[in-house]
Amino acid sequence: MRSRAREWLVIGGSLLWSMLIWAADPLPSDAPAPAAQTPVELKVANRSIMVFRASLLGETPEFRVKRAKAVITEALDSTDDLSVSIDPIQSSYLVLLGSKRAFIVTPKDVDELEYGSVQQAAEGAANKLHQVVGETQEARSVRFIVQALIGCAVATALYLGLLWGIYFIRRKMLKALPEIMTRHPHALKVGETEVVDVHYFYPLIRRLLWMLRWVLVLLLSYEWLGFVLSRFPYTRPWGESLNSYLLNVTGYLFEGIIGAIPGLGIALAIFFIARGGVSFSQRLLKRMAAPGTLSWLNHETLQPTTRLTSLAIWLFALAMAYPYLPGAGTDAFKGLSVLIGLMISLGASSVVGQAAAGLILTYTRTLRPGEFVRIGEHEGTVTELGMFTTRIRTGLGEVLTIPNSMITSTVTKNYSRxxxxxxxxxxxxxxxxxxxxxxxxxxxxxxxxxxxxxxxxxxxxxxxxxxxxxxxxxxxxxxxxxxxxxxxxxxxxxxxxxxxxxxxxxxxxxxxxxxxxxxxxxxxxxxxxxxxxxxxxxxxxx
CATH class of the missing domain: 3.30.70.100 (Alpha-Beta Plaits)
Known part of the structure; x- marks a missing residue:
């Protein structure tokens, strides 16, 4: 009989609230829009339950939060039934804690991007409230607290043991590294030159091990802290947020890597095609440089022509592969592209001028290595004809580096031609x-x-x-x-x-x-x- 009376009481209260909400919710068409309310979060036992965004029956979101906290705290302190349920009322939902109304979820409280509908928001709030009820019972259980302390102690011991293992393995590796490096560096050689220099390679390996050690220490500390916080009801939301953040970051990185694989594959294919095109152009230009084929292409202009052709192919390949590179559409990548373009545009006037002068000297055959020339007030033997500068060795043993633009703008005397x-x-x-x-x-x-x-x-x-x-x-x-x-x-x-x-x-x-x-x-x-x-x-x- 007592439970039956309680059910009738709940139904009667629900009908009464339905009538009140129906009477207070609709607004006349000519009525002014209500002022925007500041959202207030309902948090119980350090866990977020619901965010109230609108007033209800004259109660502001702040007052609704205070009223809901009082009702939930009183219900948690009692020994009655603490079951959580929801009851629809028109377009709103009652969230019941036992036979008491905890709070009401209205359509104006729901963020459609976060919940989707009023029912989903009410069900989510009810689930969180049910979790608070369970955590409150756990916090009042001495057996549960003892088990949590034992789990934290075991986790701490395992954490300290892993830290000691990291330091022990690093110390052993640093001790054995010099012997390994002095035993095997001769295996990697290019001609008679050793690829690995022990004097420079050892500090690099030591820094890498130091970095790896701290990465592992920070990761273990992060996991240990999340596990310890998750053992106790009050700090459990903090531990769950730590674990979910790590999982979200890991998932984001994994999805980014998986999503970048197709574009990276296309970019690599473009670069491989460009490499084949460069090899083909080099062989073709070498055959075209044979005597009697092209007048402007000979052994002197073959090398710069090959370089220019290779540069043009690689620039075209980079422009084609750019949209497929990982992160090409991000703001950081776009900002870096703008910065590089600005730097090139600011310094392009002198660089392009020097390069153009070098091409003019090369293809007009004004100078050749080994010739004795006089450029302005300087005279000597040409030792190197580069893209941007030309070097000559004077009779006094001096080596002069002259910009190519200076050579094209002055009279040059060639004593060897x-x-x-x-x-x-x-x-x-x-x-x-x-x-x-x-x-x-x-x-x-x-x-x-x-x-x-x-x-x-x-x-x-x-x-x-x-x-x-x-x-x-x-x-x-x-x-x-x-x-x-x-x-x-x-x-x-x-x-x-x-x-x-x-x-x-x-x-x-x-x-x-x-x-x-x-x-x-x-x-x-x-x-x-x-x-x-x-x-x-x-x-x-x-």
Whole structure:
């Protein structure tokens, strides 16, 4: 009879609340919308039950939470039946704790993205309340608390044992690592060079072991803390949140890896195809560089053409594979792409200009390695013709690095291009007064060239009168040097200048050029009988 009366009491109370809710819920069409309420969370015994978002019968969400807490606390302290159930009332649901109404779930309290419907929200709140009831009974059980303490003690002992095992294994590995590394490094060699250097490899392995040790320690500590917190009713929500967070992170990483495999496979396939295209283009360009095939492609332009073709293929492959790379659609990846593009755009003006100048020098064949050139005020032998800079070695042993854009914007003299065979041109200029026969000066300069070791006799040296100045004519001696001799151009010019001085002194010819401040007493001319003074060769010149 008593249970029957309780059922009738619950039904009557439910009908009464249905009438009240029906009377209070509908609003006239012209009534102003109620003000937005601040959501308040109902939490009992450290566990979240429900979030109230709307007022009900004039009660704010905060007051509804206080009222629900009072009812649930009073019911938990009693010894009556603590079964949890729900009862529909119009569009709302009553959550009953035994025969008492714990709280009401209305449609305005439900977040559709979180629960989906009012019934699902009420069932979820009832399940959580039922869990609170069970945890309250467990917290009042001495046997359960003792079992939880024993489980925590066992877990702590296992945790400490695993920590000791980690430190013990690391210490043993660090002790045995030097012996293993000194025993097996000779197995990995490229030619006579060892791939693994013990002096640098040991600190790397030691740091990796240190990192692995702390990762394992943190993981074990995380799991131990989650297990201990889950043993007690009040801290169980914290332990469950720790475990669920770790599982969510692990699942997220696993799903990301599995989801990235198809795109990564497509990207790898594109890169393998690009690698095959690079190999095919290299072989094709090598065959096209054969003599008589293409005029612009030879052994000098083959290497830069191959590099440019390979670069173009790889850039195209990267552009094709970019959408399939893992994380290509994330904001971080997009920001990194924008940063790289900005850096390239800011520095592209000078880089692209230098690269374009290098291509111009390569394909116009302005310079070649081994040629003796003069670039502006610098002269020397070209040792390296790169994409951005060119290196030349001067006669004084200096190595000059000149930007390619500077070479294309200035006059370049090539002393090796117009010679017969391999070699370079040597020239020097002297000024002798008009009172010295020009034939004699020519003979003296040719004699000095003949005495200089390293000056090629065939083709023979030549003397040119390049200017007739106010006080003297200018003579230029042009000869070809022998490149096979290990003698820099500066040393060769030094020997040539020394021989010029010796020859002019032997024949009593003054090298110092005259500069007149007033007219001389006697005209500075050469009589005809002195036109062929030694060592001038007699010719029928008039």
């Amino acid at each position: 117009a010679v017969q065979g391999a070699g370079y041109v040597v020239d020097t200029t002297v000024t002798i007064g008009y009172d010295t026969p020009w034939r004699q000066v020519e003979g003296l300069l040719l004699e000095a060239a003949k005495r200089t070791p390293g000056i090629l006799e065939i083709p023979p040296a030549q003397v040119f009168q390049i200017a007739l100045s106010d006080f003297y004519p200018e003579y230029r001696l042009v000869a070809q040097a022998i490149p096979t001799q290990a003698r820099p151009r500066a040393e060769l010019l030094t020997m040539l200048h020394a021989n010029i001085q010796d020859v002019f002194n032997e024949y009593g010819v003054q090298i110092m050029s005259p500069h007149y401040m007033f007219d001389p007493l006697q005209a500075k001319r050469v009589p005809k009988e002195q036109w062929f003074a030694a060592p001038a060769q007699h010719r029928n010149d008039t």
